[in-house]
Amino acid sequence: MGSREAFGASLAYKTLDTDALIYANPTRASLKAALSGLDSSWRAVYERAIVLSTENTALLSKNHSIMRDADMLRVENESLEGSINELRRQAAALLAENRYLRAALESWLYPDVANEILRREGVVETSSFIASNAAMEELVNPDGPASFDQVVAADGERMAKAHPLIERMKSQVTRGDTDA
Numbered sequence: 244m245g246s247r248e249a250f251g252a253s254l255a256y257k258t259l260d261t262d263a264l265i266y267a268n269p270t271r272a273s274l275k276a277a278l279s280g281l282d283s284s285w286r287a288v289y290e291r292a293i294v295l296s297t298e299n300t301a302l303l304s305k306n307h308s309i310m311r312d313a314d315m316l317r318v319e320n321e322s323l324e325g326s327i328n329e330l331r332r333q334a335a336a337l338l339a340e341n342r343y344l345r346a347a348l349e350s351w352l353y354p355d356v357a358n359e360i361l362r363r364e365g366v367v368e369t370s371s372f373i374a375s376n377a378a379m380e381e382l383v384n385p386d387g388p389a390s391f392d393q394v395v396a397a398d399g400e401r402m403a404k405a406h407p408l409i410e411r412m413k414s415q416v417t418r419g420d421t422d423a
């Protein structure tokens with residue numbers, strides 16, 4: 244039996260049987276002693292009730308404080324989750340922009356083309372690389388590089404196709420699989 248059940252089991256109200264009290268204590272002195280004993284018992288019950296009431300008030304206050312703290316932490320957690328989601332969105336956008344810019348640099352301005360441009364503008368007298376005609380023609384291509392939005396859309400498609408392959412490779416590495 245748990246302490247709560249024991250506490251509940253020990254609580255009982257018994258109506259005072261005055262006839263039995265008088266019958267069991269026929270003299271004034273014995274009746275006085277019996278009533279004093281009852282008074283002492285009721286005083287002990289009252290004092291214990293005061294202690295329990297004080298403990299209950301303290302526990303209710305502590306519970307209220309904990310609930311308030313939990314609510315504040317819940318609000319803070321929601322705010323931080325929102326910040327994390329925003330940072331993830333920004334990181335994804337920056338990664339996409341970075342991939343776009345890298346692709347643009349690789350396609351439109353790789354080192355031999357950059358050196359040739361600098362040589363033609365007189366910034367560099369000699370260049371260690373010679374730009375191919377194809378690279379120079381691509382540089383002056385009137386179409387120009389694809390827009391950022393076009394590249395991001397294509398990049399999203401490439402990433403969607405690459406994701407299952409990457410996951411399969413990860414699972415093979417973690418399992419130690421050599422079969423592909």
